[in-house]
Amino acid sequence: ADDVALDPWGSSTVSDYRKLFEEFGIEEFDEVLDEVPNPHYLMRRGVIFGHRDYRPVLDAMRNGDDFAVLSGFMPTGDPHIGHKLVFDEIIWHQEQGGDAYGLIADMEAHSARGIPWDEINEHSRDYLLSLIALGFDPEEGELYRQSDNDRLQRLAFELGGKANFSEFQSIYGFDGETNVSHMQSVVTQMADILYPQLDDPKPTVIPVGPDQDPHVRFARDLAIRMRFFKVTEAFASFELDDAERPLVAAAHDAREAYAEDADMPRCGEAAEWLADADLDAAGVLVSESVRESAVEKLENAGMEPLRPRIRFFARQATDEAFEALIEDIEGEKRRYDQHIDAFDMDVDEAEDLAREVEAHHGGYGFIAPSSIYHRFMTGLTGGKMSSSIPASHISLLDAPEEGYDKVKSATTGGRDTADEQRELGGEADKCPVYELYAYLLTGDDDELAKEVYDECVGGERLCGGCKEQAATMMREFLEDHHEKREEAAEVLDSLDIDLET
Numbered sequence: 001a002d003d004v005a006l007d008p009w010g011s012s013t014v015s016d017y018r019k020l021f022e023e024f025g026i027e028e029f030d031e032v033l034d035e036v037p038n039p040h041y042l043m044r045r046g047v048i049f050g051h052r053d054y055r056p057v058l059d060a061m062r063n064g065d066d067f068a069v070l071s072g073f074m075p076t077g078d079p080h081i082g083h084k085l086v087f088d089e090i091i092w093h094q095e096q097g098g099d100a101y102g103l104i105a106d107m108e109a110h111s112a113r114g115i116p117w118d119e120i121n122e123h124s125r126d127y128l129l130s131l132i133a134l135g136f137d138p139e140e141g142e143l144y145r146q147s148d149n150d151r152l153q154r155l156a157f158e159l160g161g162k163a164n165f166s167e168f169q170s171i172y173g174f175d176g177e178t179n180v181s182h183m184q185s186v187v188t189q190m191a192d193i194l195y196p197q198l199d200d201p202k203p204t205v206i207p208v209g210p211d212q213d214p215h216v217r218f219a220r221d222l223a224i225r226m227r228f229f230k231v232t233e234a235f236a237s238f239e240l241d242d243a244e245r246p247l248v249a250a251a252h253d254a255r256e257a258y259a260e261d262a263d264m265p266r267c268g269e270a271a272e273w274l275a276d277a278d279l280d281a282a283g284v285l286v287s288e289s290v291r292e293s294a295v296e297k298l299e300n301a302g303m304e305p306l307r308p309r310i311r312f313f314a315r316q317a318t319d320e321a322f323e324a325l326i327e328d329i330e331g332e333k334r335r336y337d338q339h340i341d342a343f344d345m346d347v348d349e350a351e352d353l354a355r356e357v358e359a360h361h362g363g364y365g366f367i368a369p370s371s372i373y374h375r376f377m378t379g380l381t382g383g384k385m386s387s388s389i390p391a392s393h394i395s396l397l398d399a400p401e402e403g404y405d406k407v408k409s410a411t412t413g414g415r416d417t418a419d420e421q422r423e424l425g426g427e428a429d430k431c432p433v434y435e436l437y438a439y440l441l442t443g444d445d446d447e448l449a450k451e452v453y454d455e456c457v458g459g460e461r462l463c464g465g466c467k468e469q470a471a472t473m474m475r476e477f478l479e480d481h482h483e484k485r486e487e488a489a490e491v492l493d494s495l496d497i498d499l500e501t
């Protein structure tokens with residue numbers, strides 16, 4: 001599929017990034033760029049082009065509060081310069097004070113791609129070496145492989161209890177032929193995304209390519225489904241009419257049980273009863289359907305008092321649902337504004353309370369995870385960069401000379417003749433060599449990146465010299481990276497990660 005096919009296991013390319021904003025509700029990164037303290041060059045240059053709910057992470061970053069970053073790597077081949085983008089994103093967030101996690105999605109590689117375990121072990125080691133060599137601090141952060149992490153597996157098991165097969169069908173297109181381990185690897189991946197919050201809920205960002213967005217959306221849904229107590233406590237703070245008294249009673253039960261410092265089953269029961277008994281509570285548990293059910297309810301005059309509540313649930317659910325609701329409510333916004341303001345305060349209180357309850361009872365207070373999305377690099381041979389086409393990418397394991405040669409033979413955005421190039425300028429925006437400069441070679445040096453671009457489109461730069469310069473820089477980068485990988489080997493071996501079995 002050459003337009004937007006968001007298939008995490010496909011070989012998708014994204015030809016039209018605008019569609020991601022329009023159809024999938026990914027927001028433009030530009031809109032939050034000003035709020036990023038000390039933005040990474042990949043952000044400044046638009047390589048990181050989109051996000052989902054990144055603001056809570058930025059707020060935490062600015063206020064010195066806890067936040068986390070996590071991304072995973074499927075060890076199906078050598079790590080290459082496309083993966084380096086994600087390494088850099090994790091490392092940058094760690095440098096900004098985040099708890100950083102790098103994981104090896106070995107179960108996914110085995111179940112979805114059929115990679116044998118001995119190959120997985122070898123590739124896993126290579127990924128981790130490059131991540132450490134590029135600056136990940138494993139003393140401060142955590143590296144793990146899925147198959148070897150018991151807490152992760154327990155969480156995955158619980159999340160599996162909140163997901164069902166029809167969702168797998170609609171989100172991932174699974175069918176009767178899909179192997180069960182593949183499904184297990186999906187809940188494992190959901191657990192990965194929520195893993196940084198196991199001990200303490202905190203804003204968490206997942207840097208990924210846009211093809212991974214279905215995982216992020218699903219994890220956001222599951223995060224909310226694991227939050228029974230929030231729902232319960234929030235109910236307790238609403239003003240409800242007579243028909244809704246049973247809900248209040250249930251909420252009170254839960255609250256009392258907490259106050260009495262006991263009785264988890266009563267809390268759980270109350271919350272579950274609520275979920276069963278009330279359509280809105282069901283709405284939060286099935287957030288994809290919030291939008292439709294909310295519209296339906298808005299048409300039902302008898303349900304009018306429920307509106308602010310729907311809005312609350314939508315806020316807890318997906319951004320898309322929230323936006324749709326805002327629009328819906330827009331007509332009568334003024335009438336409800338006051339109500340909603342008061343309501344929002346209640347929600348804050350309820351959230352604090354709920355978090356206490358959850359912490360007390362060992363429940364989960366997951367905050368819906370955020371994500372940022374980076375562009376895919378163009379292959380050096382044109383088309384997409386692919387792990388299976390060696391000439392299309394530069395592996396982080398390539399010999400420096402090999403990297404040099406690959407850059408020298410790359411396609412460019414140059415014109416047919418030097419004269420034409422001087423006259424018309426090159427097409428840097430279509431040039432994989434320019435991408436190498438912008439994504440990797442110029443590092444933090446914006447001046448140099450701009451100089452290459454301006455000289456190219458201005459016709460002062462010709463491709464031969466330009467490639468020679470890039471190839472030389474690539475050779476230097478690889479030389480340096482290989483040295484650092486050797487140093488990283490010692491660090492990796494001192495960590496408690498089993499890469500043999």
Ligand code: SF4
Nearest residue numbers: 413426431456463466
């Ligand atoms: Fe690409 Fe450099 Fe040629 Fe411009 S001059 S098209 S950036 S190789």
